[in-house]
Amino acid sequence: MKAFRDELKHLLSGNGMPYEKVSIMVSLVITVIFSVMLGLNYAKDTPITVIDLDNSHYSHELIDYLNNSQLISVTAVVNTPAEPNELMYRDKAYAVVYLPQGLEKNHYNGERADIGVFYDNTSSSALSGVREALNEIIADLNNPSIGTGDTIRGGTMLVSRSLFNPAESASNGEVTGFLIFFSSMFFAFATLGMVPRLRQEGKLDLHFKVGTAYDLIERILPYCACWLIANFIGLVVLRFWGDINFSGNIILYFAVQTLYIIMLGMVSVFMGWSAANPGAASSRMILFVPGGFIFGGYGVPMTMMPDWVHWINQIFPLTWEFKFIRDIVFRGAGFFDCAVTIGQFLIYITIIWILFSRKFDKEQIAYGEIAE
The missing domain is CATH 1.10.287 (Helix Hairpins)
Incomplete structure (x- = not known):
């Protein structure tokens, strides 16, 4: 005992x-x-885009019929030819339905009327509701007693194609997500106790006496370099050992990664600031790392979360990281394709920096008053 x-x-x-x-x-x-x-238990109102080249009364009825499903929501209709992958950037659509020219004519002539659909396979679990809804709708269209209500039986076929990860490889999904998640988690463990350690070593007072908040950022940089190198090695292994499809610009990717890991370092140091010792600080990792994995689109599909969660999850650093992984790495988006997300991310970093620097200034003022 x-x-x-x-x-x-x-x-x-x-x-x-x-x-x-x-x-x-x-x-x-x-x-x-x-x-x-996570109370929905199913994917509700999964956003899809429709490319309607027929632009006919029948195609308009079909779009309304699609939009009436509780599993999918038509968020945009395009009447000109467009690249389906570009319509999926920034998670704007998980599927693109293609209504070809002559669809109405073929349908009422009793000829075969194919409808195309392109699936965003970066998250196959998010597509279960879309596939189910589209298959049910096509079956209804071929039944004259329901569907659009006309007397034409059969003839409508759904032709599908999976983009970005057609083979549903784990390297292009779960493995990459785990790589980023665990790397970020151990990075947080390494940096959370920085301020408590400096306090114990008597070096924090020196920062308050002659330093600035930038000096603490400088201390984060060696850890950031280790994270970036490890991230690069992980992607190389997935490329040659696995079958990851890196579709984007490598320079753009690592530029964004540099911003991300410096920002995560600021969040980590800020969260561990008031801890009594490095051991106590490490437990605070749970407050800002796992939430981004769970609510950022990898742990659980975004379509299975209520709308208000889509706003709350923006506070987690990993949410932003996974946005860039999906767009730049898997979908091959360029700078201008994800410029809006990058702009929002820079605003997020600015807010983090303001909180970080104000915390330092407040502690520095308190130290000056004690010293006097």
């Missing part, structure tokens, strides 16, 4: 990870918050 009492005393002393608090926090987060955020 002596060993038990000694370890219990250490657990409650605050000199290490406050597991008694972390265990309860994890239990509450998993059971309460996740139950609310």
Whole structure:
């Protein structure tokens, strides 16, 4: 019992990870918050885009019929030829339905009337509702008693094609997601305890005395370099050992990665700032890393979350990282294709920097008052 009492005393002393608090926090987060955020249990109103080259009364009826499904939502209709992959950038559409010219004529002449559909296979689990809805709608169209209500039986066929990851390779999905998630998690472990460590070593006072917030950013850079090198090695392994399809610009990708990891470093140092020691700081990783994996589109499809979650998940750094992974790596988006997302990301980084620098300035002022 002596060993038990000694370890219990250490657990409650605050000199290490406050597991008694972390265990309860994890239990509450998993059971309460996740139950609310993941309460839909199915993909609802998955956004799709329609390329309507027929632009006829029949095609308009068909679009309305698609939009009436609770599983899909027609968010845009294009009446000119367009590249389906470009319509999927920034998660604007998970599928593109193609209505060819002459669709109405072929349908009413009793001839074969093919409808094309392009699936965004970067997240196959997000497409289950879309595939189910489209197959049901095509079956209804070929039944004259329902569907659009005409008397033509049969003739409408759905021709599908999967983009970006047609073979549903794990390297182009789950493995890449786990690579980024675990790399970010251990990066957070390495940097969360920076300020508590500097405080214990007596070096934090020197920063407050003659330094600026930029000096703390400078301390993050070696960890950032390690993360970038490890990320590059991981992608090389997936390219030659696996079958990852890197479709984007490598320079654009690593430019965004550099911004991401510096930003994650600022968040990590900020979150661990007030911890009593590095061990206690490490437990705070759960507050900002796992949420981005779960609600950023890899852990759970975005289409299975309520609309309000799509706003809340923007506070997690990994949410932004996964947006760039899907667009640049898998979909091959260029700078101008994801310029809006990059602009939003820069605003996010600016907010993080303001919070970080204000925290430093506040602590620096408090140190000056104590020194006087």
